[in-house]
Amino acid sequence: MAGVNRPLRVLVVDDDALVRAGLSMMLDGVHGIRVVGEAADGDEVPAAADAHRPDVVLMDLRMPRVDGITATGRLRRRANPPEVIVLTTFDADENILRALRAGASGFLLKDTPPAQIVQAVRQVAAGDPILSPRITRRLMERAAGQAGAYERARAALAVLSPREGEVVVAVARGRSNAEIAAELRMTVATVKAHVSHVLDKLDLDNRTQIALLAHDAGLV
Incomplete structure (x- = not known):
């Protein structure tokens, strides 16, 4: 950075x-x-x-x-x-x-x-x-249609706390940290901490992969 x-x-x-x-x-x-x-x-x-x-x-x-x-x-x-x-x-x-x-x-x-x-x-x-809306919509539909993707995504996300789940949905909707903080009434630092915990728990590299998993699970 x-x-x-x-x-x-x-x-x-x-x-x-x-x-x-x-x-x-x-x-x-x-x-x-x-x-x-x-x-x-x-x-x-x-x-x-x-x-x-x-x-x-x-x-x-x-x-x-x-x-x-x-x-x-x-x-x-x-x-x-x-x-x-x-x-x-x-x-x-x-x-x-x-x-x-x-x-x-x-x-x-x-x-x-x-x-x-x-x-x-x-x-x-x-x-x-x-996440370009036009292209991402098509990619997410394809990902969600893959055999077993829904069940695997749901099982993976089950390890998250309810608050972390809310952050995941907001990330999948393309919200920035500041927007998530405003929507969920928390500080930007807290949002960043939640995102970091989600990445660690799910063994993911970045927010885009969080969004893909959320779409696979049908959360957005």
Whole structure:
């Protein structure tokens, strides 16, 4: 996570040089954000992450040697991993769901307006996931329809306290920590503590995975 006195550090990963150049040029022109490196394939990501210490990685899904799903999983298993936003051209691509389960903090379509990409980078760096309503609805419906998903999700969530369950539902609805605090009449610090406990109890990596589990369980 970026400190108060330095910009958010972003690593751009895409096999298309024009896409990398466009994203880098756009983000480098924004106050408080700095593109610290680029990678052309998923197999270059570990070395790039070590060299540049990014806070956020913009990750393409389809690359020739190591795809974005595999690269995301490898990153998220590291100590103090960066947040990952996956990028895709196809809003119905089932690999997006796999990328979220691998630990990505969210996803964007490559035709997303620049201002929304900037907001997405800031949002995931602050600990809030990017859940595009149009795409997420389709993914959640597919996830909920998988055989046994409902029962498994319900069983997993049964370990949570009632208050933690309320936080899970709010997270699944895309609420920020501040919004959850207002809705449930608690402090932001308490919300963060509940989210942390939920992640630990359910052995999950991020809020996006909480949202997926809640949708599997039919809570939203």
